[in-house]
Amino acid sequence: MVEEAIRELNYIPNSAARILASSASHIVAVIIPSLSATVYAQEVHHIVRVLEERSFSVVIGHSDYSEIREQRLVQSFLERRPDGFILTGTQHTDLTRQLLKNSGVPVVETFDGDNAAMDMSVGFSNFEAGRKVAELFRSRGLTRIAYVGGRSEQDFRSNARFEGLSARLAEDGLTPVARIELTLPMPAGDGVRGLDRVLATDPLTQAIFFSADTLAISALLECNRRGLRVPEQLAICGFGNYDFADAIVPSLTTVAVPFEEVGVLAANAILARLDGTAQGSSRKVIPLQLLRRASA
Amino acid sequence: MVEEAIRELNYIPNSAARILASSASHIVAVIIPSLSATVYAQEVHHIVRVLEERSFSVVIGHSDYSEIREQRLVQSFLERRPDGFILTGTQHTDLTRQLLKNSGVPVVETFDGDNAAMDMSVGFSNFEAGRKVAELFRSRGLTRIAYVGGRSEQDFRSNARFEGLSARLAEDGLTPVARIELTLPMPAGDGVRGLDRVLATDPLTQAIFFSADTLAISALLECNRRGLRVPEQLAICGFGNYDFADAIVPSLTTVAVPFEEVGVLAANAILARLDGTAQGSSRKVIPLQLLRRASA
DNA sequence: TTGTAAGCGTTATCAT
DNA sequence: ATGATAACGCTTACAA
Numbered sequence: 001m002v003e004e005a006i007r008e009l010n011y012i013p014n015s016a017a018r019i020l021a022s023s024a025s026h027i028v029a030v031i032i033p034s035l036s037a038t039v040y041a042q043e044v045h046h047i048v049r050v051l052e053e054r055s056f057s058v059v060i061g062h063s064d065y066s067e068i069r070e071q072r073l074v075q076s077f078l079e080r081r082p083d084g085f086i087l088t089g090t091q092h093t094d095l096t097r098q099l100l101k102n103s104g105v106p107v108v109e110t111f112d113g114d115n116a117a118m119d120m121s122v123g124f125s126n127f128e129a130g131r132k133v134a135e136l137f138r139s140r141g142l143t144r145i146a147y148v149g150g151r152s153e154q155d156f157r158s159n160a161r162f163e164g165l166s167a168r169l170a171e172d173g174l175t176p177v178a179r180i181e182l183t184l185p186m187p188a189g190d191g192v193r194g195l196d197r198v199l200a201t202d203p204l205t206q207a208i209f210f211s212a213d214t215l216a217i218s219a220l221l222e223c224n225r226r227g228l229r230v231p232e233q234l235a236i237c238g239f240g241n242y243d244f245a246d247a248i249v250p251s252l253t254t255v256a257v258p259f260e261e262v263g264v265l266a267a268n269a270i271l272a273r274l275d276g277t278a279q280g281s282s283r284k285v286i287p288l289q290l291l292r293r294a295s296a
Numbered sequence: 297m298v299e300e301a302i303r304e305l306n307y308i309p310n311s312a313a314r315i316l317a318s319s320a321s322h323i324v325a326v327i328i329p330s331l332s333a334t335v336y337a338q339e340v341h342h343i344v345r346v347l348e349e350r351s352f353s354v355v356i357g358h359s360d361y362s363e364i365r366e367q368r369l370v371q372s373f374l375e376r377r378p379d380g381f382i383l384t385g386t387q388h389t390d391l392t393r394q395l396l397k398n399s400g401v402p403v404v405e406t407f408d409g410d411n412a413a414m415d416m417s418v419g420f421s422n423f424e425a426g427r428k429v430a431e432l433f434r435s436r437g438l439t440r441i442a443y444v445g446g447r448s449e450q451d452f453r454s455n456a457r458f459e460g461l462s463a464r465l466a467e468d469g470l471t472p473v474a475r476i477e478l479t480l481p482m483p484a485g486d487g488v489r490g491l492d493r494v495l496a497t498d499p500l501t502q503a504i505f506f507s508a509d510t511l512a513i514s515a516l517l518e519c520n521r522r523g524l525r526v527p528e529q530l531a532i533c534g535f536g537n538y539d540f541a542d543a544i545v546p547s548l549t550t551v552a553v554p555f556e557e558v559g560v561l562a563a564n565a566i567l568a569r570l571d572g573t574a575q576g577s578s579r580k581v582i583p584l585q586l587l588r589r590a591s592a
Numbered sequence: 593t594t595g596t597a598a599g600c601g602t603t604a605t606c607a608t
Numbered sequence: 609a610t611g612a613t614a615a616c617g618c619t620t621a622c623a624a
Contacts, residue, residue, distance in 0.1 A: 010398060015375040016321070017617035019312035020600045027355075035344060041337035048331060048358055055372060057355045059323075062344055076351060079311040102306065188539040214539055221543045243484040243510055244540060247517045313601035316616045 019081060028084040028270055029077040031061045031070055034185055038214070038242055039259050040088065043110065046263030047086060054271060056083070063088065065154045065184045071096045078103055084270035090115040091156045106273040108266045113285035114160050120273070122265040124286045126157045129255045130164025132290045133209045133237050136253070138172060140296070142206040142235060145169060146178035148194035148219075149211030154184045158211040161239065165209055177202040182215075191215035192222045206235060207296060213238035213245050213254055220252060220295055235296035250294030258286045315377060324380040324566055325373040327357045327366055330481055334510070334538055335555050336384065339406065342559030343382060350567060352379070359384065361450045361480045367392045374399055380566035386411040387452045402569040404562045409581035410456050416569070418561040420582045422453045425551045426460025428586045429505045429533050432549070434468060436592070438502040438531060441465060442474035444490035444515075445507030450480045454507040457535065461505055473498040478511075487511030488518045502531060503592060509534035509541050509550055516548060516591055531592035546590030554582045 019025045028051055032040040048058050059077060063070035071093045074085070078099060085100060085107045097118055100107050106119060113123040137145050147165055149158035166176055178201035180194045194215055198205050210216035216238030223230050230236055230250055238245060238254035245252040265284055272278035315321045324347055328336040344354050355373060359366035367389045370381070374395060381396060381403045393414055396403050402415060409419040433441050443461055445454035462472055474497035476490045490511055494501050506512035512534030519526050526532055526546050534541060534550035541548040561580055568574035 012371070012374050012395075012399075014316070014377060014617055016312045016315035016377060017600090018375075018619075020310070020316055020602085021617080021619035023600080023619095025312070035331075035337050035341035038334075038337075041331050041334075041341075044356075045331035045337075045358070048356060052357060052369075057357075057373070057376065059353045059355050060340075060344060061348060061353075062341070073348075075308075077353070078308050079314075080353065081310060081312060099308075103308075188543070217540060218543050221540070221545070224545065244513060244517070247484070247514050248544070249517070249520065310601050313616085314603075316618085317601080317603035319603095319616080 023081065025081045025083055026055065027057050027059055027080055027082040028086065028267070029059050029061070029073075029080070029082040030086045031063050031073050031077075032088050033063050033065045035060070035062065036185060037212075039212075039240055039257055042259040043263040043266075046260050047267045050264055050267035050271075056271075065150070067091060067093045067096070071099075074099055078105075083274055084108070086110060086266050086270065089156055090117055090121070092118075106270050108269045110262050110266050112157055112160075113283070117281070117283060120269045120282045122262050122269060122284045122286070124258065124262075124288050125164075126160035127164035127167070129239065129288050130161035130166070130209070131168045132164075132288065133161075133255065134165045134168030136237065136290060136292065136296060137207045137209075137235060138168065140207075140231075140235065143174055144177045144202060144204055144206040145174070146180070146198040146202065146205045146208045147176050147211075148180040148182065148191075148198060148208055148215060150184045150186060151181040155211070161209070161211060177205055186212065186215060188214040188218045191218035195219040195222060207231075207237070208234065209237045209239075211239055213240040213242040213252060216252055216254065216295075217242070217244065217248060220248065220250070224249075231294070231296050237296040241291060246291075246293060253293045253296035254291050256289045256291055258288075261286055319377065321377045321379055322351060323353050323355055323376055323378040324382065324563070325355050325357070325376070325378040326382045327359050327369050327373075328384050329359050329361045331356070331358065332481060333508075335508075335536055335553055338555040339559040339562075342556050343563045346560055346563035346567075361446070363387060363389045363392070367395075370395055374401075379570055380404070382406060382562050382566065385452055386413055386417070388414075402566050404565045406558050406562050408453055408456075409579070413577065413579060416565045416578045418558050418565060418580045418582070420554065420558075420584050421460075422456035423460035423463070425535065425584050426457035426462070426505070427464045428460075428584065429457075429551065430461045430464030432533065432586060432588065432592060433503045433505075433531060434464065436503075436527075436531065439470055440473045440498060440500055440502040441470070442476070442494040442498065442501045442504045443472050443507075444476040444478065444487075444494060444504055444511060446480045446482060447477040451507070457505070457507060473501055482508065482511060484510040484514045487514035491515040491518060503527075503533070504530065505533045505535075507535055509536035509538040509548065512548055512550065512591075513538070513540065513544060516544065516546070520545075527590070527592050533592040537587060542587075542589060549589045549592035550587050552585045552587055554584075557582055
């Protein structure tokens with residue numbers, strides 16, 4: 001009895017046994033391209049925040065922008081019998097889809113509102129983002145417009161933004177003067193390389209849409225250094241609305257990425273499915289906001 | 297036989313059963329204050345990278361800069377019988393220490409090379425960082441020096457930097473003219489608030505050491521905006537060496553935080569213990585580098 | 593209500 | 609080597 005109480009004091013239940021007996025792991029697996037990209041780190045932050053509250057554990061994996069690595073992670077995580085999966089994007093190997101489907105685990109795909117998801121999805125339209133930026137450039141009367149983003153085989157969401165940009169330009173009979181593809185992951189400094197490659201392709205470029213604020217900010221600061229006036233000589237638009245986007249001079253025009261909302265809604269989608277509050281597939285597309293500031 | 301092969305094809309082992317039978321979870325639990333702070337997100341990135349390679353899963357939790365929340369996470373994670381724990385800092389509740397000690401799990405405490413760790417530690421001396429910055433300011437002949445950091449009950453590593461700064465100043469018979477304590481987490485914009493509070497306390501302040509580059513950068517950009525010349529009228533030093541620290545004008549003098557090294561070494565410390573390659577406690581203190589740039 | 597026993601899917605042990 | 613069997617520590621269904 002006393003022994004009972006003492007044992008009680010230090011008693012730590014073994015979740016492996018619980019999982020085995022109840023087949024509920026209270027684990028949610030999250031796979032993102034990389035934690036070193038702000039947008040995904042922020043998303044995961046909010047996923048963890050929401051799930052911790054409900055005493056779910058989050059296990060995390062890096063796909064490194066590779067479908068095959070993502071697949072390996074899915075296989076490995078599946079062994080843990082997670083109660084939910086949160087993936088990035090809608091591009092996956094067939095085996096990934098099949099494994100996930102067979103497992104019956106709730107799956108949320110994030111950051112891609114353009115394509116059909118296998119189960120649930122929470123994201124925004126990258127295509128629309130590209131359109132909006134093109135619209136802004138066009139409203140300023142600009143015609144020589146370039147794009148800098150990740151390599152097209154790697155960065156599908158960046159592709160969609162480029163497509164949106166192109167589509168809007170096409171309406172005015174225009175095509176992008178340059179499309180620069182950088183290998184992922186892209187450190188901030190790559191913005192300068194992107195800038196250089198754009199200018200090498202077309203020295204008369206009037207505007208650049210960068211696929212990430214980190215790139216845009218470093219390019220913008222480089223323009224300042226070179227005495228290239230922004231936006232008069234070169235308009236710059238970013239994507240993400242990261243720290244300092246509005247603090248640098250000139251302030252960065254950019255598309256605000258709702259990473260907090262994505263994270264929270266993705267976590268809630270899993271929880272709702274587990275609670276039985278929601279069933280069946282769902283698709284949440286969050287409207288995007290273009291923040292018109294000084295750089296474009 | 298054919299059935300065997302087919303079953304084989306879709307066979308997914310159940311790790312709960314494996315853990316129960318073998319008492320090896322292949323899980324490492326990582327607790328950081330918050331994923332929204334770059335330095336921790338980066339650290340975790342490298343931890344995950346290293347551990348994924350060895351097919352360990354990482355479960356992650358946010359202490360939110362609270363010891364009691366950290367304790368709750370430890371209790372909860374302990375149920376999963378992780379093969380290792382990576383914590384942030386050396387400040388923990390007694391129960392946290394006791395639970396961890398009783399569990400026998402390898403523990404690495406990170407980012408604090410100043411204090412004794414319960415098991416293993418990988419970090420750097422925050423005290424030394426403060427000293428180095430003070431040394432720099434003094435070498436420029438500055439005397440009216442202020443500090444901006446997190447609230448002292450929350451941010452123990454920031455405290456150590458302040459102590460180091462103070463200690464060096466004391467050698468010259470000086471004391472900081474202001475110490476501003478901000479509530480964590482500190483969004484970048486808080487740098488401006490910190491700047492304002494410093495100047496309200498002592499308008500003649502000559503130098504400020506910010507406990508994070510985010511704060512320093514936003515303060516520096518605000519100085520530019522106000523026409524306050526950096527470093528002539530106000531020297532600014534940051535901590536972290538984040539993106540853009542060297543790209544803004546004037547470039548930010550800062551202490552480089554070796555988050556990659558911390559992450560890699562912390563993960564390796566756990567692995568070495570599990571492999572039997574290393575035993576007993578260890579303490580790795582990574583030397584710090586002060587990057588002298590234009591702002592101080 | 594309280595208690596007992598079966599079963600979850602592995603690993604590990606011990607015979608064969 | 610190969611195969612049967614006992615844990616592992618919980619949940620749950622069923623009895624009492």
